Amino acid sequence: MAFKFALLFGLVAFASACSQAPGTTTTTVTTTVTTVSADEGDEGILSSHDRSVIRKTWDQAKKDGDVAPQVLYRFVTAHPEYQKMFSKFASVPQNELLGNGNFLAQAYTILAGLNVVVQSLSSQELLANQLNALGGAHQARGATPIMFEQFGEILTGVLAEELGSAFNAEAQSAWKSGLAALVAGISKTLKKSEDLADPQTKFTGRQIRDAQRTWENIRGGRNAMVSSIFIKLFKETPRVQKYFAKFANVAVDALAGNADYEKQVALVADRLDSMIAALDDKLQILGNMNYMRYTHAARSIPRGVWEDFGRLIFDVLSSKGLSADELNSWRGVLGVFLNGIAPKK
Template sequence: MQVLTIALFLGIVATASACASMAAPGTTVTTVTTSVTTVSADEESTGILSANERSLIRKTWDQAKKDGDVAPQVLFRFIKAHPEYQKKFSKFADVPQSELLTNGNFLAQAYTILAGLNVVIQSLSSQELLANQLNVLGGAHQPRGVTPAMFEEFGVIVEQVLEEELGNGFSAEARQAWKHGIHALVAGVSKTLKNPEDLADPQTKLTLHQIRDVQRSWENIRSGRNALVSSIFVKLFKETPRVQKHFAKFSSVAVDSLAGHADYEKQVALVADRLDTIISAMDDKLQLLGNIYYMKYTHLERGISRDTFEDFGRLLLDVLGASGVSSDDLDSWKGVLAVFVNGVSPKK
């Protein structure tokens, strides 16, 4: 087994300080401290990539990282290509792009990213070690709303910078190895990162994933929505008789005699159609918020309590489960119903 000695940066700490003795007042000087470790890389076909691909990635990266400008250039080009992502870096979120390359906080972040990439590259030979590193990487970025697509976009920038830095040294074979490596990285971090459809909208508090689950499962049962709503009303009125008193036109009708009562059937159809309208328009944020506000306005004056909405939601989940809706879809229904209840009847 041929042993390759690879010097990798395990930790890079960038600190910015104003040094009066070294620079003019107001000038920020970035000091980079590196710690180096040595690892042995085998040539066996273990790990996610082939031995040759691992060797190419290490070789090209070992050459490129000697230039201290690589890390800042990667991050700068990433932000320039996707300016909306700059807001995710609070310490330089509002710094003009033209000033980023001389901003201490920006440089510190660039070298921190370089350190993280070094650790991942060091772990390529071990599936277990690489998986652990990617879990840590994904876990660190998940709270910030970072998505797998962002890592893919970052990988594209890394390839571009490496190609410019290494010139002919970045061969087609090396480029392909990096593509495979970035694909492996994205696949690994995706296990702990949220996809765009799993990110909650800041206004509606719903994810696209939840909306799609609810709409899809509702489509399978919507033809029987009147019977579904009627069964919920009957259970609700039997559990809490006072709720029936909100419906003056059939408030005194025995629960078991409600079926077929004209005013009751009209109310059932009204609720079923309203439910259908709300669910069908859930992917339109303005309509969704408008429907929630309308429900709040029309029910507030009738004095219908939050408990009633919660009970209706609970019984709806029971009926959906009995209708064959999957447990995963039911979880989405729970999230959606919680948003509706909080919107229509906020906690006091």
């Protein structure tokens, strides 16, 4: 259990910073950490060898001053909705972040937290002193398991770039095990009942609630939304239009007003509307996804087309003023739709 709690502590700097309200004062507590050179005999869920590899690679990576800013920068640029959670640079243009003092200060706060984690991997006594203080704080701060998964993916990506050949298969395996332990441990703390996925539909109560509520404000313009997505998709990838035989050879700029095209737009928009309305009806939503899967299989539309369509839907939703939590719910809903209609082979 030592590593699970250690890594959880290290990323508290990330979670607590996200939730800091405007105008609050941050008190920095400096903790002196004694590096433990020998493991204390508890293998726990991470082997002593993996702990050693993590320490070694981290000692190399932390010497590079670019690691911390790059991790945080890539995190907020890959997931722009999370930038709003950092009050001190929520409105800073992304191309100015790496030169922003508040952004850099936060990046190095996270680095310091991670450094404590790595140096504390084997010291259960040090970790125990932190557990009572942490308690259930993460849930109140609004951190979600997917945020930690995404942060971990970006962290390992930056480490791989910075360390090059030193971040070999052995190091990748050690970090993967460590981050998996974090997500497994923290998920139980953060998830409420509404965040638990239905074993059959794979949707959570929160996803259903957020998607249906926000869709009510959008559905009136769903035909125009779907049409704009089709036009953009056809321009990005012209071959996709060939899957629609009735207007495959119509110039993209001439599609608006074409009877066959408008009929297809209305069909897709209404299907999307009915699927969202059925999210809380297990039999109906599973039936909808199965119908979509089998009726489109004969046309051999590859998964990549569905991925692009989902990405463009998400782009539209992102422009509608939805909160980070609502966008996270939509990300989950669209992911389930994708896997239900065009599962990976």
